[in-house]
Amino acid sequence: MSALRTLLIAALASQAGCFYMVTEGKGGVAERFPIAAYQQQLSERLQHCEATLDRHTHAGNAKRYPALYQQTQSQLIESRRLYQAEFYQQAEVTLESVETVLKLMHQEQQRSALSQLCQQQTHREICL
Structure with a gap:
């Protein structure tokens, strides 16, 4: 024994x-x-969204739209945590809503910049 x-x-x-x-x-x-291509792509999208949200913060959008910014930041954190826990499908669903909001923020920022440009007398041809 x-x-x-x-x-x-x-x-x-x-x-x-x-x-x-x-x-x-x-x-x-x-x-x-190796890390699967799908996981790598999702990781890159997360990093891109984090960088974009930081740019919007520094541009002052967080002060203009505090509730929207807070919700978007919370969803991005949730997506990052889901990704780290290897729940890739759930992370992608959450990330898609973050990407949509960031695109809308970008469009609003462009529209605002264009309207300011149109108010100036020297750039009237842009507004036609």
Whole structure:
């Protein structure tokens, strides 16, 4: 019984730590599996939305539309957390609504800039 116990412990010990013995960045098991293109694309979209929201914040849109900004920021955080938890479909659904709001914010910003330009006497030809 003692020999069987020793053999079982030795077998378990030799198999238990094999994935953790490799230092990070040196070819461990997780590094052998590439990130799926779908996940990479979703990650890039998240980063783009975060950067766009930051640009709108610095442009002053957060002060003009505080409730919309707060809701969009909350949805973006939710989408990022869902992505990190590997709930990719749910993250994409939330991200799509964020992208829609950001596009509308961008259009509103362009319209506002154009209306300011039209009010100036020197650029009347743009408004025709």
